[in-house]
Amino acid sequence: MSISYRRYEILLPRQFNDGRQVPPRLFDETLIELRRQFGPASCETQTIQGQWQHQREIYHDQSVRVFVDVEDIPENRAFFLCFKQKLKQQFDQFDIWMTSHPIDVL
Secondary structure: OOOOEEEEEEEEEOEOOOOOEOOHHHHHHHHHHHHHHHOOOEEOOOOEEEEEEEOOEEEEEEEEEEEEEEEOOHHHHHHHHHHHHHHHHHOOOOOOEEEEEEEOOO
């Protein structure tokens, strides 16, 4: 029986919604927490730029992509649903963009 895996990708903002810079320690703490929970966790250092709207306010984002590959089981999905809420508070965001994708590890 083979194990199914899923990649969780998280876009973490470089700025809080009020424009202040996010302290680098928050990115480090996020990676450490994911590593402790799942083992390897990765972060891309390139900046991902985007725009989005909340109510009538338009926001311009600069984000970092964090990703981790985990076993595709309900417990891991539940972890990420809770983790998203925690990240929203830590990064002082209305929302955090988090996606998951099935992957085939060769």
